[in-house]
Amino acid sequence: MQAKVLLKAAILFFGSFILFMFSSSLLEPFLTWVGQDILQLDGDFTAVSTGSGDRTMNYITLFLQVVLTVIGVLLWSYLDRKRPSYNQLQYWFTVILRIFVAFFMLAYGMAKVYKLQFPAPSLMRLMQPIGEMSPMGLAWTFMGHSEGYNLFTGFMEVLGGLLLIPRRTQTLGAFITMGVMTHVAMMNFFFDIPVKIFAVHLVLMAGFIFLIDLRRFSNYFIFNKPTSAISYYRPIIDPTYHKIIWWLKVSVLIIYLGFASFQGYHAERNLRDKRPKPELYGIWETKVFVKNNDTLPPLVTDSLRWRYLIRDREGFAVIKTMTADLKWMNFDLDSTSTQLSLYREDYKQDNNFTLIATDSTMTMEGVLYGDSLYIKLESLDLKRMRLTNRGFHWVNEHPYNY
Numbered sequence: 001m002q003a004k005v006l007l008k009a010a011i012l013f014f015g016s017f018i019l020f021m022f023s024s025s026l027l028e029p030f031l032t033w034v035g036q037d038i039l040q041l042d043g044d045f046t047a048v049s050t051g052s053g054d055r056t057m058n059y060i061t062l063f064l065q066v067v068l069t070v071i072g073v074l075l076w077s078y079l080d081r082k083r084p085s086y087n088q089l090q091y092w093f094t095v096i097l098r099i100f101v102a103f104f105m106l107a108y109g110m111a112k113v114y115k116l117q118f119p120a121p122s123l124m125r126l127m128q129p130i131g132e133m134s135p136m137g138l139a140w141t142f143m144g145h146s147e148g149y150n151l152f153t154g155f156m157e158v159l160g161g162l163l164l165i166p167r168r169t170q171t172l173g174a175f176i177t178m179g180v181m182t183h184v185a186m187m188n189f190f191f192d193i194p195v196k197i198f199a200v201h202l203v204l205m206a207g208f209i210f211l212i213d214l215r216r217f218s219n220y221f222i223f224n225k226p227t228s229a230i231s232y233y234r235p236i237i238d239p240t241y242h243k244i245i246w247w248l249k250v251s252v253l254i255i256y257l258g259f260a261s262f263q264g265y266h267a268e269r270n271l272r273d274k275r276p277k278p279e280l281y282g283i284w285e286t287k288v289f290v291k292n293n294d295t296l297p298p299l300v301t302d303s304l305r306w307r308y309l310i311r312d313r314e315g316f317a318v319i320k321t322m323t324a325d326l327k328w329m330n331f332d333l334d335s336t337s338t339q340l341s342l343y344r345e346d347y348k349q350d351n352n353f354t355l356i357a358t359d360s361t362m363t364m365e366g367v368l369y370g371d372s373l374y375i376k377l378e379s380l381d382l383k384r385m386r387l388t389n390r391g392f393h394w395v396n397e398h399p400y401n402y
Helices: 002-023 026-038 054-081 087-113 135-145 146-163 167-190 196-211 213-221 240-269
Strands: 282-291 307-310 316-321 326-333 339-343 354-356 361-368 373-378
Touching: 002 054, 002 087, 002 196, 026 054, 026 135, 026 307, 054 196, 087 196, 087 240, 135 146, 135 240, 146 196, 146 354, 196 213, 326 354
Parallel strands: none
Antiparallel strands: 282 307, 282 373, 307 316, 316 326, 326 339, 339 354, 354 361, 361 373
């Protein structure tokens, strides 16, 4: 009885989650009505993705999941109370859950193997005081710092996803997935990363798959009791069908991993850590700043004087003022690298600066929005930054904790 109720609850709860996940844009008017008129919520009621999985809309759908599950289990149990078992339904529902969880474990894992989710700290991030970071920004910096840790966490997520695919290893895959995703969920909760709802659902889905084999697991690992091989329920006995399914799994997996590897390899080398560095890459500190023939001293209260020019990506630069304000600018060099177009997106200026640069110095002279500027800058030695240059040491005579 309890097992049947649990199965019904899992089907309704996880099924409605998957349904809302892929149809929230179509259900936006209904979800908005529930949020505003029933729950009396304030917030953003649009279903357009912002990168956050913990938006007002997500909590509205979570509320509806719980309501549908409670009402659905009661009605289902009453209307279908004489059915002795749901073996076939459980089989196909578990297949759907395994596919769903495995897909996202492989996707998240490959994004870490190729370091797409957590890139190395940018030059902007390296110049940001740690007290100004958000908890999520700190977590991203921590994860992005180490390529090895990304490989480890990505490999564990991929391993959990792969083991969920064959039925005979689904329990081990679910066990690994629960451990890995519980760690992810805890990071999401304690570093305010807005994927908490989704991460918890993956943990619960893996937990449901694991529960199918919980008795044998407990007997062997906890109670020191003998256990026998499981007799799998097979709704289709035809061996030809199972051969086709096996080859289908192998083919889809090879295609998916091949595509993910190809995409990850090229994205890492074009967009992330291994991309080509732009000309004049680095952090440039302002030594002399002359505006309209007036030399401005480096006062921390001066919002007009530049403190740093940070060049990290092709076509862009960031100006950090003495008051720590950030100005994102287009930064386009001509073919001779002596003429510079420096401007904001809303006000384009062509070749408005003459530039003379060496490996360690840069002089800019020109006009920016009606003001004449003469600026001398020196590059900071990036090799002196501990975070990016400390590296790994087998032997540490003293803790190196700065």
